Amino acid sequence: MGPGPSSANPSVLRAMSLPVLGYLDPAYFKVLDEVILMLKEVFKTEQRAFAVAGAGSAGMEAGLQSILERGDKVIICSYGFFCERQVNMCQRLGAEVVELKSEWGKAFNPEQLADALKQHPDTKLVVSIHAETSAGTLHPVKEMSEITHRAGALFMTDVVTSLGGCDVDFDRWDLDFAYSGSQKCLAAPPGISPVALSERALEYIRKRKTLPSSWYLDLTLIADYWGPERKHHHTNPVNMVYGLREALALTLNEGLETRWLRHERVAAALRAGLSALGLQSPVDPAVRLNQLTVVTLPTGVNDIALRTQLFEQYGIEVGRGLGQFAGKVIRIGLMGESCVPANVFNLLNALERLLPTHGYEVAKGAGAAAASAQLAEQPAPIY
Numbered sequence: 001m002g003p004g005p006s007s008a009n010p011s012v013l014r015a016m017s018l019p020v021l022g023y024l025d026p027a028y029f030k031v032l033d034e035v036i037l038m039l040k041e042v043f044k045t046e047q048r049a050f051a052v053a054g055a056g057s058a059g060m061e062a063g064l065q066s067i068l069e070r071g072d073k074v075i076i077c078s079y080g081f082f083c084e085r086q087v088n089m090c091q092r093l094g095a096e097v098v099e100l101k102s103e104w105g106k107a108f109n110p111e112q113l114a115d116a117l118k119q120h121p122d123t124k125l126v127v128s129i130h131a132e133t134s135a136g137t138l139h140p141v142k143e144m145s146e147i148t149h150r151a152g153a154l155f156m157t158d159v160v161t162s163l164g165g166c167d168v169d170f171d172r173w174d175l176d177f178a179y180s181g182s183q184k185c186l187a188a189p190p191g192i193s194p195v196a197l198s199e200r201a202l203e204y205i206r207k208r209k210t211l212p213s214s215w216y217l218d219l220t221l222i223a224d225y226w227g228p229e230r231k232h233h234h235t236n237p238v239n240m241v242y243g244l245r246e247a248l249a250l251t252l253n254e255g256l257e258t259r260w261l262r263h264e265r266v267a268a269a270l271r272a273g274l275s276a277l278g279l280q281s282p283v284d285p286a287v288r289l290n291q292l293t294v295v296t297l298p299t300g301v302n303d304i305a306l307r308t309q310l311f312e313q314y315g316i317e318v319g320r321g322l323g324q325f326a327g328k329v330i331r332i333g334l335m336g337e338s339c340v341p342a343n344v345f346n347l348l349n350a351l352e353r354l355l356p357t358h359g360y361e362v363a364k365g366a367g368a369a370a371a372s373a374q375l376a377e378q379p380a381p382i383y
């Protein structure tokens, strides 16, 4: 129940132990074809969908360094720890970075972006994060994308925590590049970054004046391997791709809408239980994520001690606060495989037992009763 990696489905782990095939073998191309078809469904796109070998940060860096040339202006909408990573990457690329800071845990106002684009009409790219896992917030990327395109720039977004856990609509939201991670709501181990790329962005990258600085993360080269050309690039991580294929099949088998509803309903039960224990969140309810719940630690409750007790005494892993939330919150993930009512009840029970050892008294049974009442009113789809 951490912020990712979440638990992997056992059949995904089994799929990863299938025999290794050559990455240029026609038999393996059939696997790639299946993965592409399923990725298109999950990203809801008719355009390019493939996977970058590496963590979610590889997808992030592939997008930034393929689109941006040295000296290009980039606007980064910044409301969390991973937005700051995007800023860092763009600075390393020698881009001119305009960072639009907005308070963690609160809604980002798209008007702020519209104003910035008026002030910086030479902006090449706007960068954002759909689901900010450090702050536990969901952001209006559809609106931000519209505003960006009106100003003639490209728009990219991070869907590492959102893909598979809530709606991501690549084509209808007119996105240019979106990257995710295998290890969150898709319920596969970490190591591969599913991405979607618009034909407009691909064309733009092919026409840039200088070559992207990284050969390995050049999206045109990766697209040419995954595309009909099947051009040789680096050795594809075939067993990770088997795992991704299985994870995508499980996701689509459950049904995207059902999966999102499961995340919504199970998270609502968790929030009801936490609130019955008197626990608060620094996140504005209007923008809070279902996949990740940020909980403020009551005075006197030590983050490391509590997480150690949870893990050692109950086998439950939750995440720590990052950046400005470090030491002040815990982050509870309900992603993919881990997003089931049983986990919510186990955690509420464990918190009820452990919090009093930190001097924070709670009403016994209140958390589970509230979660149960919430699920009775709005049941979660069975997984």
Ligand SMILES: Cc1ncc(COP(=O)(O)O)c(C=O)c1O
Pocket (backbone or CB within 6 Å): 003, 004, 055, 056, 057, 058, 060, 082, 129, 131, 132, 133, 134, 158, 160, 161, 181, 190
């Ligand atoms: C929103 C977001 N973006 C990017 C990343 C980076 O992903 P990775 O750790 O797989 O590189 C994470 C990781 O938690 C994330 O939550």
